[in-house]
Amino acid sequence: MEDPAQRRVDYGERSLEPADLAAHPLEQFRRWYSEAVAAAVPEPNAMALATSGPDGASARTVLLKGVDARGFVLYTNQRSRKALAIAHDPRVALLFTWHGTHRQVAVRGRAEVLPREETEAYFASRPRASRIGAWASEQSRPIATSAELREREEELRRRFPDTGSPDDVPAPPHWGGYLVRAHEVEFWQGRTSRLHDRLVLVSRDGSPAALDDAAAWRLERRQP
Structure with missing residues (x-):
């Protein structure tokens, strides 16, 4: 293994100034997301989700x-470790890391369960294999072998015959969506000498605010 302390990347001279920011956090996020897609950043919708549950802090990569x-x-x-942690403490953090553009977006906020109709509408749009997988996996729980999981998957394929309809595999009652309402959104631009630009939009009253309401946010520049 190489010494990770010796690996260095110069992030260049691209900067981020207040005048560069869009009118509100939603527009700025969409702009940077689109630029990450254009730069062929792998899975730009991947984000780290950090939670604090009864057993302590944990983080994992999920998809926006x-x-x-x-x-x-x-x-x-909704029986997974992350879901149990959210039920314990809805304060969460998200982190998008787009290495190809030397950018990050860090979000702090509160998670809440989405209405069931939104969950079911999204679930119906998923590929059949993913819908079967949602039933097959008792996420976060121990299992002796991967073969057990495959056996369960095959059993569920028989239980839910393929009719070609998105309704042939209904959403499990224990599977659902979360909405993270933000009270802080940081836009981070990597720069040379590690003197990165960090522009942070903070909710004026400290509580979650609408991402498209420019008046609800104030701007801070933070040291790298």
């Missing part, structure tokens, strides 16, 4: 499934 004025959307098994 939507963003609008309300906040950021993800879906998961």
Whole structure:
């Protein structure tokens, strides 16, 4: 293994100034997301989700499934470690790391369960294999072998015959969506000499705010 302390990347001279920011966090996020897609950043919708549960802090990579004025959307098994942690403490953090553009977006906020109709609408749009997988996996729980999981998957394929309809595999009752409503959104631009630009939009009253409401946010520049 190489010495990771000796690996260095110069992030260049691209900067981020207040005048560069869009009118509100939603527009700025969408702009940077689109630029990450254009730069062929792998899985630009991947984000780290940090939670604090009864057993302590944990983090994992999940996928962004939507963003609008309300906040950021993800879906998961609601019996998983992350879901149990959110039930314990809804304060969460998200981190998008786009290495190809030397940018990050860090979000702090509160997670809440999405209405069931939104979950079911999204679930119906998933590939059949993913819908079967949502039933097959008791996420975060121990299992002796991967063969057991495959056996369960095959059993579920028989239980839910393929009719070609998105309704042939219904959403499990224990599977659902979360909306992360933000009270802080940081836009980080890597720069040379590690003197990175960090522009942070903070909710004026400290509580989650609409991402498209420019008046609800104040700007801070933070040292790298």
